Amino acid sequence: xxxxxxxxxxxxxxxxxxxxxxxxxxxxxxxxxxxxxxxxxxxxxxxxxxxxxxxxxxxxxxxxxxxxxxxxxxxxxxxxxxxxxxxxxxxxxxxxxxxxxxxx
Amino acid sequence: xxxxxxxxxxxxxxxxxxxxxxxxxxxxxxxxxxxxxxxxxxxxxxxxxxxxxxxxxxxxxxxxxxxxxxxxxxxxxxxxxxxxxxxxxxxxxxxxxxxxxxxxxxxxxxxxxxxxxxxxxxxxxxxxxxxxxxxxxxxxxxxxxxxxxxxxxxxxxxxxxxxxxxxxxxxxxxxxxxxxxxxxxxxxxxxxxxxxxxxxxxxxxxxxxxxxxxxxxxxxxxxxxxxxxxxxxxxxxxxxxxxxxxxxxxxxxxxxxxxxxxxxxxxxxxxxxxxxxxxxxxxxxxxxxxxxxxxxxxxxxxxxxxxxxxxxxxxxxxxxxxxxxxxxxxxxxxxxxxxxxxxxxxxxxxxxxxxxxxxxxxxxxx
Numbered sequence: 001x002x003x004x005x006x007x008x009x010x011x012x013x014x015x016x017x018x019x020x021x022x023x024x025x026x027x028x029x030x031x032x033x034x035x036x037x038x039x040x041x042x043x044x045x046x047x048x049x050x051x052x053x054x055x056x057x058x059x060x061x062x063x064x065x066x067x068x069x070x071x072x073x074x075x076x077x078x079x080x081x082x083x084x085x086x087x088x089x090x091x092x093x094x095x096x097x098x099x100x101x102x103x104x
Numbered sequence: 105x106x107x108x109x110x111x112x113x114x115x116x117x118x119x120x121x122x123x124x125x126x127x128x129x130x131x132x133x134x135x136x137x138x139x140x141x142x143x144x145x146x147x148x149x150x151x152x153x154x155x156x157x158x159x160x161x162x163x164x165x166x167x168x169x170x171x172x173x174x175x176x177x178x179x180x181x182x183x184x185x186x187x188x189x190x191x192x193x194x195x196x197x198x199x200x201x202x203x204x205x206x207x208x209x210x211x212x213x214x215x216x217x218x219x220x221x222x223x224x225x226x227x228x229x230x231x232x233x234x235x236x237x238x239x240x241x242x243x244x245x246x247x248x249x250x251x252x253x254x255x256x257x258x259x260x261x262x263x264x265x266x267x268x269x270x271x272x273x274x275x276x277x278x279x280x281x282x283x284x285x286x287x288x289x290x291x292x293x294x295x296x297x298x299x300x301x302x303x304x305x306x307x308x309x310x311x312x313x314x315x316x317x318x319x320x321x322x323x324x325x326x327x328x329x330x331x332x333x334x335x336x337x338x339x340x341x342x343x344x345x346x347x348x349x350x351x352x353x354x355x356x357x358x359x360x361x362x363x364x365x366x367x368x369x370x371x372x373x374x375x376x377x378x379x380x381x382x383x384x385x386x387x388x389x390x391x392x393x394x395x396x397x398x399x400x401x402x403x404x405x406x407x408x409x410x411x412x413x414x415x416x417x418x419x420x421x422x423x424x425x426x427x428x429x430x431x432x433x434x435x436x437x438x439x440x441x442x443x444x445x446x447x448x449x450x451x452x453x454x455x456x457x458x459x460x461x462x463x464x465x466x467x468x469x470x
Contacts, residue, residue, distance in 0.1 A: 001254070001255040001258075002253050002254055002255065003249065003253045003254070003255060003279050003280065004280070005280065006253075006278060006279060006280075007278055008152045008166070008278065009152060009250060009253070011253040031251075031252065032252055032254075033252065036248055036251075036252035036254045039248065039254050039256075040252075040254040044237035044238060044323075044324050045237050045323055045324065046237070049235065054235055055235075055236065055237050055323045055324070056235055056237065057236070057237025057238060057239070057240075057324070058237070058240060058244065058248070059239070059240055059241055059244060060225060060226060060241050060243075060244050061240075061241065061243065061244035061245075061247040061248065062141070062147075062225060062243075062244070062247075063140050063141065063192070064225050064361075067235070075208065081244075082140060082141045082142065082190075083142070084142045
């Protein structure tokens, strides 16, 4: 969900960009992080805890807590809260600690 | 092997780091700012509220606009200030060398002097299921809303009534989110009365002596269990009640991020009044490791206004030590110190002053 009206901030007309999330086509806007775009689409579960597989979401937004780590363009453990969304990005949920090269 | 070298490296492109780079440039010192985010400005970029303090620290200006001023100051100085964004410092070594990670590339860079301006991170709170999606740091929600225009949920509960908790609650209302309750474990509201009154006028309940006992939900937050606390901060049996909510913000203070300083072996002290573990520093803002300086929240959690002034002061001092004395050194030195004294003269400033005395060993806490 995105802010529609705000007394101070102007979000105005934004430029839509596309990316895939676990193979599904999604969209966000220029200026989004990967995490903010997913959150806006209602996707709150960004990762699973390594041992107990508990669902984890966005927590700190400063690249500190690791609960938003995902695989982006085949690179695991990407801190999606401080990663700018780019057109054509391939975003996936990570399995465990992630593999060094997901595509190998 | 060829290694890049900078006379001055500043870790962190927030208010303290940007200000330090500006004054260093004015003094004639070229610097490199390393920032792990993809943009400069630190946490100012989400602060839509107007600042207190005096005109010199941009009072009555919104944080988002202060960020623009500070970023512009740096960008005007491209001959003197180099900026590396999307870059995380992962190693700091005794021979004045850093390892940085940018994308998937590790690089070593050396320096003569280093200013660590890494800021602080939000504290977490221990309760059952505190890792459910939908539980956020209050500052993180501020970023989500005010930077990206994304709402955290429909019905929010805020834990903590310090200034951040109160301000973010108000900003949630501005963004159109329903703030159900603010819970405060202490018997009194932590932040400024003016912020609390604004919320109360808009019908938001601030419940003192209350805290969260557990979060409930399957894949995301659905409900929380709240309990009253007695005067020893223990849950009162039988006082529990549930609140249906899809977003919980945790605003229970900040911890200085001095991990790099601990890594290099700088002497650290736990000073509760400064937010936690902070480096021992001298009057030049130098740590116990020669040529490593600190500025901003990393050496004691305060407001962004103080971080800006500390940045200026540290930039001034570090440049002088490097042999580049600012042409207006004496005036600026006095001015920055008096600005810091002013900022620390309010009711919250006393805490900082006492914390700093404790850090310098001038005050016995026991």
